[in-house]
Amino acid sequence: QVQLVESGGGLVQPGGSLRLSCAASGRTFSTYSMGWFRQAPGKEREFVSAISRGGGITDYSDSVKGRFTISRANAKSTVYLQMNSLKPEDTAVYYCAARYGVMDVTDKAYGYWGQGTQVTVSS
Numbered sequence: 001q002v003q004l005v006e007s008g009g010g011l012v013q014p015g016g017s018l019r020l021s022c023a024a025s026g027r028t029f030s031t032y033s034m035g036w037f038r039q040a041p042g043k044e045r046e047f048v049s050a051i052s053r054g055g056g057i058t059d060y061s062d063s064v065k066g067r068f069t070i071s072r073a074n075a076k077s078t079v080y081l082q083m084n085s086l087k088p089e090d091t092a093v094y095y096c097a098a099r100y101g102v103m104d105v106t107d108k109a110y111g112y113w114g115q116g117t118q119v120t121v122s123s
Contacts, residue, residue, distance in 0.1 A: 002026045002098050002112045009094060009117030012086055016121070020081040022096030022114055029077035030054070033103035035110055036070060036081045038092035038119075048094070049081060050103040059105060064090075086121045094119050 008020040022034070035050040049070040050059045058070050069082040079096060094117050097110035104110070 002029070002032060004096050004098060004112060004114035006094065006096050006114040006117040009119045011120045011122065013123050014087060014121055016086050017082070017084045018086065018119060020083065020094055020096075020117060020119075022079045022081075024077040024079075024098065026077070030074040032098040032100055032112075034070075034072060034079040035097045035099065035103065035105070035107075036079075036094060037097060037107055038090075038094045039116075040089075040092040043092075045095070045107055047105045047107065050105055051079065052103045057103065059103065083119070086119075088121045090119060091121050092119060093117065 003025040004022050006022045012018050036048040037045050038048050039045040047061050051070045051072050055072045067085045072079040096114045098112040099110045
C-alpha cells in the first residue's frame with residue numbers, strides 16, 4: 001500500500017515553469033513505477049509522463065516532450081515533474097500515480113493515486 005500527496009501546482013503565465021512534487025508513504029517506494037497524468041475540464045484523464053523504478057527509463061506524451069522532465073529521488077520517496085515553457089493547454093489537474101512493477105502509460109495500470117494538484121497557465 002502506498003499513499004501519494006502532490007504539491008507544487010499553481011497559477012503561472014504562459015512560458016513559465018513549475019515543479020510538481022509527489023511524496024509517497026511507505027518504505028518500498030523503489031518497487032513502484034511512477035506516472036503523472038492530467039485531466040482538463042470536460043476532458044478525459046491523459047498520460048503525461050512515467051518513470052521506471054530505478055529512474056533510468058522515462059516516457060513522455062508527445063504534447064509535453066522536450067518541455068517536461070520527470071525524475072525521482074528514491075531516498076526521499078518522491079517523484080518530480082519539472083514543467084517548462086508552459087502553455088495554456090497545459091492547464092489541468094495533475095495527478096501522480098504508482099504502479100507496482102514496470103512502468104506503463106495507461107492510467108488503468110496504476111493502482112494508487114494522489115488527490116491531484118491544479119495547474120493553471122494563464123496571463
